[in-house]
Amino acid sequence: MLELAILGFLYGAPLHGYVLRRHIAALTGHVRPVAESTLYPAIKRLEKAGLLVRATEPGAVAAPRHVLSLTEEGGRELKRRLAEPAQREITDENHWFTLLAFLRHLEDPAAQAAVLRRRLAFLEEPASFFYDGDRPLRAEELDDPFRRGVLTIARATSRAELAWLRETLASLDGPGR
Amino acid sequence: MLELAILGFLYGAPLHGYVLRRHIAALTGHVRPVAESTLYPAIKRLEKAGLLVRATEPGAVAAPRHVLSLTEEGGRELKRRLAEPAQREITDENHWFTLLAFLRHLEDPAAQAAVLRRRLAFLEEPASFFYDGDRPLRAEELDDPFRRGVLTIARATSRAELAWLRETLASLDGPGR
DNA sequence: GAACAATACCTCGGTGACGATGTATTACGT
DNA sequence: ACGTAATACATCGTCACCGAGGTATTGTTC
Numbered sequence: 106m107l108e109l110a111i112l113g114f115l116y117g118a119p120l121h122g123y124v125l126r127r128h129i130a131a132l133t134g135h136v137r138p139v140a141e142s143t144l145y146p147a148i149k150r151l152e153k154a155g156l157l158v159r160a161t162e163p164g165a166v167a168a169p170r171h172v173l174s175l176t177e178e179g180g181r182e183l184k185r186r187l188a189e190p191a192q193r194e195i196t197d198e199n200h201w202f203t204l205l206a207f208l209r210h211l212e213d214p215a216a217q218a219a220v221l222r223r224r225l226a227f228l229e230e231p232a233s234f235f236y237d238g239d240r241p242l243r244a245e246e247l248d249d250p251f252r253r254g255v256l257t258i259a260r261a262t263s264r265a266e267l268a269w270l271r272e273t274l275a276s277l278d279g280p281g282r
Numbered sequence: 283m284l285e286l287a288i289l290g291f292l293y294g295a296p297l298h299g300y301v302l303r304r305h306i307a308a309l310t311g312h313v314r315p316v317a318e319s320t321l322y323p324a325i326k327r328l329e330k331a332g333l334l335v336r337a338t339e340p341g342a343v344a345a346p347r348h349v350l351s352l353t354e355e356g357g358r359e360l361k362r363r364l365a366e367p368a369q370r371e372i373t374d375e376n377h378w379f380t381l382l383a384f385l386r387h388l389e390d391p392a393a394q395a396a397v398l399r400r401r402l403a404f405l406e407e408p409a410s411f412f413y414d415g416d417r418p419l420r421a422e423e424l425d426d427p428f429r430r431g432v433l434t435i436a437r438a439t440s441r442a443e444l445a446w447l448r449e450t451l452a453s454l455d456g457p458g459r
Numbered sequence: 460g461a462a463c464a465a466t467a468c469c470t471c472g473g474t475g476a477c478g479a480t481g482t483a484t485t486a487c488g489t
Numbered sequence: 490a491c492g493t494a495a496t497a498c499a500t501c502g503t504c505a506c507c508g509a510g511g512t513a514t515t516g517t518t519c
Contacts, residue, residue, distance in 0.1 A: 131410075131413050132411055132412070141469085142506075143505075143506050146469095167466035167468095167513075167515055168514060170467065193314070196313050196314070198313070198376075202411065205429065205431055206432060209428055230312070235383075236308050251385040254450060262439040266431075269435060273427050273428075276427070300496065318499085319477060319479085319499085323499090324476095326499095343486080344484045344485055344495075345482085345485095345497040348498075
């Protein structure tokens, strides 16, 4: 998820680590902050894997900056990760939002639509958080107001997302043919 | 998050590992599956910390079961974690839902309300995923349909949750006085 | 002019999570 | 009789992540 965000932000726009950090903090930081000691090693990993290169530049106000840019391999890897996300990236909202933030880089509308369809399939599966045996429980059946909250919120999210998915899929499929 | 789920499920209801695993899978598994190799070490950690004890029982159909039950210390620790969650438990929806699933065990309505108020404060902060400098962008300002989706979905979730929070807080505060 | 905050990068130790793999038993289909 | 699935538990190596701490420079506040 972090690596995807790094690749996504660097795609077509070289940045140095500190700015990248603030970008990532803005994107996911309010929900799930990323520590510096996680970001810098992640950059190193990607560099070692040949997905990005760094160019040292005198710092504008302080220490020298390392301006990071994607290699061609890095660009390909970003697109591969966007086009063929692991199931976790589809099901976990944090991961999914990160993926959506950069899905435009995938350019090909058919490939974008294919990813949205995987999310659609996931949301259409009947799944709950609470069960009576195998039967998923509905919010109305719960006494516990907190568990009822979970279902109420999840249902609202699901509805909004299904509507958006169907609309967006229609416009991705439509104009193309 | 996993440890909270274990403590929560065991509170007042001894279970063996395999059933616990299925409970956890039902609760969060569709979004974020938990590997066996994560669960069993987590049980050991909690046991080592004196929060739970195990009693071996002949297996009903297969290998012997380890029936797990909370110690008194375990019950106190559950309540402590519910009453004083780390900020991550408040902001990350996955963690938050897990917390909500067991918040009823906190019994004291004032303590429950205090936790809900922390979430309320978090949701009321103006925060976005995308910025123009420091200014949070609204869905309508984005060209990118995928980023617009993120904001649309997040807004729907936020609305539903705010409504539920206010309603639930009112009923927690109300009858008590 | 002395702190302090912000910029800018880095390392280290600890730990929680995961995939792969192992062990043993019972039940079921073929 | 044989393979597969489900039950039930466990270990091992690897790795991402985190908090704490470190280094150095510039700009701002008292």
